[in-house]
Amino acid sequence: MDATPPSRLFALRGSDQRAELMLGALVFGVLAVVAAMLVFVFQEAWPSFSHNGLHWFGSGGSVDRQIEAIFTSGDLKRRPVYTFHAWPLLWSTLLITGLAVLIAFVSSLFVAVFIVEFAPDWMRAVLEPVVRLLASVPSVIYGLLGVLVVVPFIGNHLISEHSKASVAYIVSLSGYSLLAAVVILTVMIAPIMIAVFVNGLRAVPRSWLEGSLALGINEWRTFWKIGVRTARPVLVAGTVLGVARALGEAIMLAMVSGSVGFAPNPGDGLIFFVEPSRPLAATILQNAEELASPPMRHTLFAIAAVLLFSAAMLSFTGWVVKQPMKRYGVRA
Amino acid sequence: MELTPPPVRRLPLDPAPGRGDADGHRPGAPLDGARRRRAPSSGFATDRMQVEDVSIAYGRKLAVDRVSLPIRQGEVLALIGPSGCGKTTLLRSLNRLTELTSTASFKGSITLDGADITRLEPTALRRRVTMVFQQPNPFPMSVFDNIAYVLREQAARRPKRAALNRRVREVLAHAGLLDEVEHDLRHPALRLSGGQQQRLCIARALAADPEVLLLDEPCSALDPQSTQVIEDLIVKLREQVAVVIVTHNLQQAYRIADYVAFMYLGELVEYGSATQVFGAPREQRTREYVSGAFG
Numbered sequence: 103m104d105a106t107p108p109s110r111l112f113a114l115r116g117s118d119q120r121a122e123l124m125l126g127a128l129v130f131g132v133l134a135v136v137a138a139m140l141v142f143v144f145q146e147a148w149p150s151f152s153h154n155g156l157h158w159f160g161s162g163g164s165v166d167r168q169i170e171a172i173f174t175s176g177d178l179k180r181r182p183v184y185t186f187h188a189w190p191l192l193w194s195t196l197l198i199t200g201l202a203v204l205i206a207f208v209s210s211l212f213v214a215v216f217i218v219e220f221a222p223d224w225m226r227a228v229l230e231p232v233v234r235l236l237a238s239v240p241s242v243i244y245g246l247l248g249v250l251v252v253v254p255f256i257g258n259h260l261i262s263e264h265s266k267a268s269v270a271y272i273v274s275l276s277g278y279s280l281l282a283a284v285v286i287l288t289v290m291i292a293p294i295m296i297a298v299f300v301n302g303l304r305a306v307p308r309s310w311l312e313g314s315l316a317l318g319i320n321e322w323r324t325f326w327k328i329g330v331r332t333a334r335p336v337l338v339a340g341t342v343l344g345v346a347r348a349l350g351e352a353i354m355l356a357m358v359s360g361s362v363g364f365a366p367n368p369g370d371g372l373i374f375f376v377e378p379s380r381p382l383a384a385t386i387l388q389n390a391e392e393l394a395s396p397p398m399r400h401t402l403f404a405i406a407a408v409l410l411f412s413a414a415m416l417s418f419t420g421w422v423v424k425q426p427m428k429r430y431g432v433r434a
Numbered sequence: 435m436e437l438t439p440p441p442v443r444r445l446p447l448d449p450a451p452g453r454g455d456a457d458g459h460r461p462g463a464p465l466d467g468a469r470r471r472r473a474p475s476s477g478f479a480t481d482r483m484q485v486e487d488v489s490i491a492y493g494r495k496l497a498v499d500r501v502s503l504p505i506r507q508g509e510v511l512a513l514i515g516p517s518g519c520g521k522t523t524l525l526r527s528l529n530r531l532t533e534l535t536s537t538a539s540f541k542g543s544i545t546l547d548g549a550d551i552t553r554l555e556p557t558a559l560r561r562r563v564t565m566v567f568q569q570p571n572p573f574p575m576s577v578f579d580n581i582a583y584v585l586r587e588q589a590a591r592r593p594k595r596a597a598l599n600r601r602v603r604e605v606l607a608h609a610g611l612l613d614e615v616e617h618d619l620r621h622p623a624l625r626l627s628g629g630q631q632q633r634l635c636i637a638r639a640l641a642a643d644p645e646v647l648l649l650d651e652p653c654s655a656l657d658p659q660s661t662q663v664i665e666d667l668i669v670k671l672r673e674q675v676a677v678v679i680v681t682h683n684l685q686q687a688y689r690i691a692d693y694v695a696f697m698y699l700g701e702l703v704e705y706g707s708a709t710q711v712f713g714a715p716r717e718q719r720t721r722e723y724v725s726g727a728f729g
Contacts, residue, residue: 307571309567309569309571310571310573310574312531312534312567312571313567313571313572313573313635313638314573314583315531315534315560316529316531316560316564316565316567316639317560317561317564317565317584317587317588317638317639317641317642318556318557318558318559318560318561318562318564318588318642319557319584319587319588320557323587327583327587328573331574331575332574429622430574430575430576430622430623430624
């Protein structure tokens with residue numbers, strides 16, 4: 103025992119040492135791959151950003167026509183064109199992600215509270231596996247459901263001829279819309295959020311809940327003020343996961359969003375919700391075959407870089423939001 | 435260290451609660467070392483609750499077997515007995531917390547000021563009969579919010595900030611905690627010491643002016659000093675609320691209780707004044723228990 107250095111419980115020998123070396127190498131390898139990927143993406147994206155400057159994020163002209171011009175210039179080996187104003191795509195991403203996450207958060211929270219605290223045992227036994235199953239359904243299946251069910255429903259029942267005519271000069275309304283995208287995306291991300299929320303709420307110590315009940319505060323208020331409050335860091339973590347999935351979702355959104363580089367205009371009233379658009383990730387997906395054209399490739403990588411950066415910012419924001427919650431002793 | 439005399443008979447022992455008894459009492463030693471901390475009660479005790487022929491079972495296991503006793507304001511009632519004798523279950527049934535366990539079944543009747551408690555709204559009952567648990571369980575909030583939470587939730591309308599401030603301080607002072615936390619009421623409650631946390635829990639239980647205060651081994655996780663502070667507090671409280679305390683610690687029961695109920699295997703073996711139960715127990719089992727022969 104005396105020979106053991108104080109900092110280590112056991113001296114590393116033989117297989118321990120090998121295991122530590124291998125794990126270390128593995129971690130280093132993973133970090134190196136991540137770093138290389140970041141460098142590669144931003145390097146490829148640079149020409150698009152440097153030509154457009156901050157206008158890249160602005161609006162101006164039809165983004166679809168710009169994409170076409172970028173592609174043709176490279177395809178025909180002309181002078182490369184880079185002009186690209188991504189605002190309609192950014193706006194579409196913000197709208198779809200924001201609305202879906204907002205709705206999913208509220209409904210997931212209530213469902214999770216119900217599952218953990220109020221559902222009878224048999225219902226809990228049914229609900230939990232169903233939620234887990236829903237969380238693992240591939241997005242293309244949600245996309246199909248959208249195309250076959252939600253989009254036709256919106257097109258046939260929610261859009262009148264009159265509203266179609268009122269915006270016909272600029273965009274055609276067919277059911278492929280913001281609404282369809284938001285509805286299906288909500289259904290897609292809610293199960294993930296519910297699963298995470300349930301775990302978090304279940305980890306709240308019973309003694310705190312019991313302490314509150316023993317003071318004559320009813321079950322609902324107790325669970326809301328003690329349970330949900332304590333689980334806030336987990337709610338943040340689950341929401342970050344949901345936003346991440348929503349941001350990165352390409353296939354389903356390409357199928358139902360309408361795939362038009364159009365910025366839905368809130369000024370149009372209720373028609374706003376049935377206007378088509380196309381978010382960033384879906385734009386990459388739909389133009390992925392055109393990577394052979396160098397300016398097109400740089401433009402698509404620029405979009406990818408924006409998505410990567412948003413994802414990183416998202417994790418960071420989640421971390422920042424959790425910090426003040428730790429002060430009173432709640433754990434993530 | 436002197437040798438403990440060999441025990442007369444050994445029944446399964448309670449696990450010693452953590453750091454030992456409040457004043458280092460050895461099992462088997464006589465109670466003479468324990469000084470009665472309390473002044474004699476005023477003698478104006480009034481009946482608040484009446485436990486009548488109560489049996490409680492978890493599934494098929496009978497935890498409390500036909501127990502009857504009165505609970506009076508102006509006196510401290512201590513429930514003593516070895517682990518698993520049903521004293522905590524009996525205590526929890528007084529504000530219907532046993533109902534949170536789905537397998538629990540209840541027979542008999544408990545009344546509060548003559549009204550059957552099963553006819554009362556559980557939340558209303560639990561505001562009048564509040565409980566402090568064995569492990570301090572302050573909420574993960576600030577000291578201030580721990581009290582304010584109860585006041586806000588129990589108020590019919592949202593209390594004004596100034597009124598809330600005043601009341602929180604009053605309650606903390608009542609539980610003898612104000613001096614220690616006054617400089618920083620925003621301090622996280624979970625970072626207080628164990629004794630302070632438990633006093634905060636008592637303060638919280640007192641916040642809404644309960645009529646009966648239930649304490650489930652409130653000192654078993656605490657050091658001797660905190661224990662003494664809490665015992666003094668309990669004795670002080672007995673004129674304003676009816677106090678029922680479950681304890682493993684015979685010295686503690688001797689120091690603070692006016693009346694003692696000894697339970698064994700779910701039965702109420704003996705109920706009487708503390709002087710009688712400790713000084714001249716009527717039952718053989720009580721005599722063995724209080725002399726430290728078992729548990």
